[in-house]
Amino acid sequence: MPKLKFNHVFKRFGDIEAVKQINLDVKEGEFMVLLGPTGAGKTTLLRLAAGLETCDEGDITLANRNMHSVAPSERDVAFVFQQYSLYPHMSVYDNLAFPLRSKIRNMPEADIKKRIGKVAEVLRISHKLQNKATKLSGGEMQRVAIGRALVRRPALYLMDEPLSSLDAKLRADLRVELKRIQQELGATILYVTHDQIEAMTLGDRIGVLKDGEIVQVGTPKEIYSNPNSDYVATRLGLPQINVLPKQCFDEHFSEEDVAFVGVRTEHLSLKASGEGKYSAVVRRVEHLGDQCHLHLDFHQEKITMLVPSNTTLKPSERVSFDFMNPVLFDKAGLRLRGITY
Ligand SMILES: Nc1ncnc2c1ncn2[C@@H]1O[C@H](COP(=O)(O)OP(=O)(O)OP(=O)(O)O)[C@@H](O)[C@H]1O
Ligand SMILES: [Mg+2]
Missing domain, CATH: 3.40.50.300 (P-loop containing nucleotide triphosphate hydrolases)
Structure with missing residues (x-):
């Protein structure tokens, strides 16, 4: 009761x-x-x-x-x-x-x-x-x-x-x-x-x-x-989840209505040059002691990634990355249960 x-x-x-x-x-x-x-x-x-x-x-x-x-x-x-x-x-x-x-x-x-x-x-x-x-x-x-x-x-x-x-x-x-x-x-x-x-x-x-x-x-x-x-997704998580238009990605989505793709900062991973599926340019490196936030320009959008605090990356450098566990939203921001493949 x-x-x-x-x-x-x-x-x-x-x-x-x-x-x-x-x-x-x-x-x-x-x-x-x-x-x-x-x-x-x-x-x-x-x-x-x-x-x-x-x-x-x-x-x-x-x-x-x-x-x-x-x-x-x-x-x-x-x-x-x-x-x-x-x-x-x-x-x-x-x-x-x-x-x-x-x-x-x-x-x-x-x-x-x-x-x-x-x-x-x-x-x-x-x-x-x-x-x-x-x-x-x-x-x-x-x-x-x-x-x-x-x-x-x-x-x-x-x-x-x-x-x-x-x-x-x-x-x-x-x-x-x-x-x-x-x-x-x-x-x-x-x-x-x-x-x-x-x-x-x-x-x-x-x-x-x-x-x-x-x-x-x-x-x-x-x-x-x-x-x-996407409203709820962006309430929790520091730095905030990245929510980008689906056109930023080459993935195939199982649902037609997908408009935005959410990727948590910890689900992005840096790859050796050219080995990741995507590439972006470092805009700012934010050192916070125990962790480091990497702010990137990706197509016309901005994304943030968690990287080890000993990173030597500098603004304007190009990086290669992959992601996992995307969260899909329709154009109203409602969650879609579809998958990527
Ligand atoms: N006595 C009141 N008369 C008129 N409007 C009010 C009154 N009390 C609250 N509101 C309105 O109701 C809405 C909710 O207010 P409330 O104080 O519950 O928000 P809150 O979530 O506690 O905000 P905060 O984080 O700023 O404390 C606001 O738009 C506020 O302007
Ligand atoms: Mg209050």
Whole structure:
């Protein structure tokens, strides 16, 4: 039985259809990530689940209960906002205690202390509990914001790009920690982001959002290796998959409708001069330490290839290459299951 269910959900703001025909099940203990660019409807979806917006059509159920007329405060959910909002005049401890001290909970201080102690340990902020909330680094503040959600032990966590305001190193550290915490607690999380690495590393499953619609749902591996459109294919993978008009290739395709051919950077391979089926000219060599991206001019198009970091290739040199595992698309960008031969 799904923990959270979106059933044919629509949300409009005037003429804007922010969320369209969303059908989604999030299972108990699942880390579900929705991946989409700015304006795709991510925040709106979370706000609908939290009860901060109401659905124009369809309904949302949490633990099999229709949430339609359930107030946000009565839904057993915790929301971690994109911009962390702590009470600046309070200590870290009091910030964490705040949701537990509500009259409805009536939780004894000794229990609150125990629970905060555990969460602070998990988040590695035990030594900061007496600090003022303002006297913390950005990463620590974000941990406290996540901690405020964790102490409540809700049925469902809603997280709106909680790591996006952090620097790259902290983001990577917290990403690993968040996954560990989720697994330790068996928490059910609906997490939205525009960051493909977060989606790949955090998600048990990923839903790809486009203009308010979920266009594909699957495990990270399924979405990466079996995208149903060029839109989905280009969401995952760094550098991005190469998508070129079929006229660039001499291959024969089993389907007539093929218009574009997708080739992932790791499926292109350099060959000794003249030994590959195709040739291209080096435009730029991008050294990234552990890997190197080779940017090539190929017919009128640009392609990118992963090559060993010790490459000595230089701009204007001609290279020979082959490819494998092409992904075929029609002119609308939809995936075709045809083969090349
Ligand atoms: N309260 C509102 N009134 C009018 N339009 C809104 C409102 N909230 C969202 N929208 C519109 O709905 C669409 C989806 O917005 P939403 O905030 O859900 O996107 P998002 O995916 O969270 O984007 P971002 O990555 O920038 O946070 C956008 O076109 C946005 O302008
Ligand atoms: Mg948003």
